Amino acid sequence: MDCNEALAKLELSRSEACADGDPEWVAASAHLAECARCRTVVTHREEMDRAIATVCRDVPIPAGLEDRLLEAVGAELGPKPVPPRDNSASQKRRRSVGRVAAAAGLLCLAAVGLFMFANARISLDHVTQAAVRRLDAQTAGPLFTGDYDPQRFVLHELPNLPPSMRMDAFRDLLPQRPELAIAVSQFEFRSGGGGLVRGVLIVAPEGRISGGPAAGSISAATPVYHSGISSVAWNNGGYVYVCMVHGGDGPLRELQRQVREQTT
Amino acid sequence: MSDAHSSPNVIDLVRQHHALLFRYAYRLTGSVTDAEDLTQETYLQACRKLDQLRDVQRAKGWLCTILRNRYLKRLRDNEQGELPLGDKLATIAEPNPAKAAAFGIDSDQLQAALGALPEQFRSPLILFYFEEFSYQEIADQMDVPVGTVMSRLSRGNAHLRRTLLDAAHYGPLNNSAAISM
Numbered sequence: 001m002d003c004n005e006a007l008a009k010l011e012l013s014r015s016e017a018c019a020d021g022d023p024e025w026v027a028a029s030a031h032l033a034e035c036a037r038c039r040t041v042v043t044h045r046e047e048m049d050r051a052i053a054t055v056c057r058d059v060p061i062p063a064g065l066e067d068r069l070l071e072a073v074g075a076e077l078g079p080k081p082v083p084p085r086d087n088s089a090s091q092k093r094r095r096s097v098g099r100v101a102a103a104a105g106l107l108c109l110a111a112v113g114l115f116m117f118a119n120a121r122i123s124l125d126h127v128t129q130a131a132v133r134r135l136d137a138q139t140a141g142p143l144f145t146g147d148y149d150p151q152r153f154v155l156h157e158l159p160n161l162p163p164s165m166r167m168d169a170f171r172d173l174l175p176q177r178p179e180l181a182i183a184v185s186q187f188e189f190r191s192g193g194g195g196l197v198r199g200v201l202i203v204a205p206e207g208r209i210s211g212g213p214a215a216g217s218i219s220a221a222t223p224v225y226h227s228g229i230s231s232v233a234w235n236n237g238g239y240v241y242v243c244m245v246h247g248g249d250g251p252l253r254e255l256q257r258q259v260r261e262q263t264t
Numbered sequence: 265m266s267d268a269h270s271s272p273n274v275i276d277l278v279r280q281h282h283a284l285l286f287r288y289a290y291r292l293t294g295s296v297t298d299a300e301d302l303t304q305e306t307y308l309q310a311c312r313k314l315d316q317l318r319d320v321q322r323a324k325g326w327l328c329t330i331l332r333n334r335y336l337k338r339l340r341d342n343e344q345g346e347l348p349l350g351d352k353l354a355t356i357a358e359p360n361p362a363k364a365a366a367f368g369i370d371s372d373q374l375q376a377a378l379g380a381l382p383e384q385f386r387s388p389l390i391l392f393y394f395e396e397f398s399y400q401e402i403a404d405q406m407d408v409p410v411g412t413v414m415s416r417l418s419r420g421n422a423h424l425r426r427t428l429l430d431a432a433h434y435g436p437l438n439n440s441a442a443i444s445m
Contacts, residue, residue, distance in 0.1 A: 023373045048425055049393060055374050056394040059287040064302060069278045072304050076311045077274070227302045247303065250297025 003038050006031035006237045010042055063223065068249070072225050123210050124233060125238065189255060197254070199245035211242045225247035232256070274311050277323055282307075284324065284395055291390045292335050292383070294375050302338070306331040325397065332387055339383065340429045368429050377427040383419035388413050393421070420430055 001009070001024075009028035032038050189197055206212060213233035215221035218241070221234040230249035233242040245251045285306055289299035309330050310317075317326050364395075378386050386408065391397040399417075401409045 008299030011422065045425065047392055049421070050320070050430075051369055052428070053393050055369050055371055056291060056378075056390070057287065058371065059290050060284050061286055062296060065286060065303070066278065068300075069282050069304060069307055070275060073274050073278055073307050076308050140391060163265050165343050194438060198388065235383075250300065 001027045001031050002034060003031070005036055006035070007041060010038075011045070036124070062253075066226065070225065073223065075224065122210055189258070197245065197251040199243055199251070202240075202242040202244070204240045206235060206238050206240055212240045213242075217259075219256045220244065221256075223252040223256075225249050274307060274314060275326065276309060278307055281324055285327055287340065288328060288390055288395060289331055289335070291375070291378055291394070292332075292386065295378050298338075302331060302334055305334045309334065325401050325405055328391065328395075328397075331425070336383065360404050373428060374432050377424050377431070380427065381420055381423065388416050389420045390422065392417055423424055 006028040008031065009024050032042060057121040183241060213221060213235050215234040217236060218232060218234050221229055221232045223232045224260055225248060229244055231242055232249070232252045232255075233240065235241075243252060243255065282303060285303045286299055289302040290296065291301060306327055310327060312423075313330075318324060370391070378389070381389070388402050391402050391405070392399070397405070399410050399413050403413045406413065410417050
C-alpha cells in the first residue's frame with residue numbers, strides 16, 4: 001500500500017468504524033507505522049480537525065433562547081387534553097355530579113361572557129390572531145370597529161421607537177378617534193444590516209384588552225414565535241402595543257436592540 | 265426530568281438539547297435568526313409528532329432529523345423565490361479565535377467553508393465532527409447507508425481542511441468553491 005492509498009484509507013476509516021479485522025485498515029496502519037511523512041500528515045489532520053471542531057462548537061447561544069423555546073412549546077401544547085371517559089359502573093354517580101357541576105360552570109361562563117361583552121374587553125390572543133390574518137392579507141386598518149382612513153389618522157405617542165422606524169398613518173389616531181379602540185397598521189424599520197423589515201403594529205387602550213402583557217416597554221418584552229409569526233407585546237401609557245412580523249423573532253430582537261441603544 | 269424509561273416530554277427535550285440544535289442550525293444556515301427560527305420550528309413539530317418518538321435516548325437524533333428536514337424544506341422553498349427572513353439582520357458574536365489560532369481558523373472562515381459545501385456533505389460533517397454522532401446514527405438520520413456517510417465525511421472533511429488552509433495561506437475564502445461530486 002502506497003502513501004496515497006494509506007492516507008485515503010485512514011481518512012475514510014477513522015473513529016468507531018475502523019474495523020480491526022479489515023485487511024485494508026491493517027495494511028494502512030502498518031504503512032503508517034513505517035512512514036514518517038504519512039504520520040506527519042495524519043497528525044496534522046487530527047490537530048486541524050480538533051481545531052475545526054473547537055471553532056465549530058463555539059457558537060454562542062442567544063440569551064433567553066431556552067425561555068423563548070419553552071414559551072413557544074407551551075403555546076403549541078396549550079391546555080392539557082381531557083382524559084378519556086371512564087365507563088365503569090362505579091363512576092356513574094360521579095358523572096352525575098359532574099353534569100351538575102358542568103351546568104353550573106356553563107352558567108358562570110355565560111355570566112362572565114355577558115360581563116365581558118358589556119365591558120367590550122377582548123383577549124390579547126384574539127387581537128393578535130385577527131392581526132395575523134391582517135398580516136397575511138397585507139392590509140392595514142381597524143380590526144373590529146369603525147371606518148379607518150390611514151391618510152387621516154396618525155398615532156401620536158409610540159414611546160421608545162427609534163427615529164428610523166416609520167409608523168404609517170398613525171399619529172393622533174387614538175386621541176382623535178376614541179371609538180376606534182383597536183387599530184392595526186403596518187410598520188417598517190431599517191435593520192442593522194440595512195434590510196427593510198415590515199410588520200404589523202397593533203395599538204389598543206389597555207382597558208379593552210384582557211390578559212394584556214406585563215412588560216412596560218418594547219425592550220423589556222419577550223418575543224414569542226408561534227405558527228410562523230413572531231410577536232412582542234408591551235404596555236405603556238395606558239395602551240397595549242403589539243409588533244408582529246412573519247417568521248422568526250430575529251427582527252423583533254433587532255428592533256429591541258435598536259430601542260435599547262437609543263434609550264441609553 | 266425524563267429518564268431513559270419515562271415518556272418523552274418536549275419541555276425536557278428543550279432543556280436538554282436546545283443548545284445542540286441551535287449550533288447545528290447555525291452551522292447549517294449561517295444565520296442566528298434563521299438558526300433560532302429553525303430550532304423553534306423543530307420543537308413545534310416535535311410537539312405534534314411526539315408519539316413517533318418511542319425511546320427518549322434517541323431523542324437527540326430524532327430532533328436533528330426534524331431540524332434537517334425543516335432546513336431542507338426551507339432550501340426547497342427558497343428555490344421557489346422566497347428569501348429567509350432577516351438573513352442579514354443578525355451576525356453571530358465572534359467566538360474566541362485563540363483556540364484555532366494555530367491554524368488561522370476563525371468562525372467566519374469556517375462558516376464560509378461549510379456554506380460552500382452541499383448540504384449532504386455539510387450535515388454529516390457537523391453531526392460527526394462537531395456533535396459527535398456515530399456513523400450509524402448519521403446514516404439513520406440521513407436515511408443513507410453507513411458507507412455513504414463515511415465517504416461523504418471523508419470527502420467533505422478533506423475539502424474543508426483544504427479550503428481553510430488555502431484561506432490561511434492565500435487570503436479570504438472563495439465562496440463559490442464547490443466540492444466535486
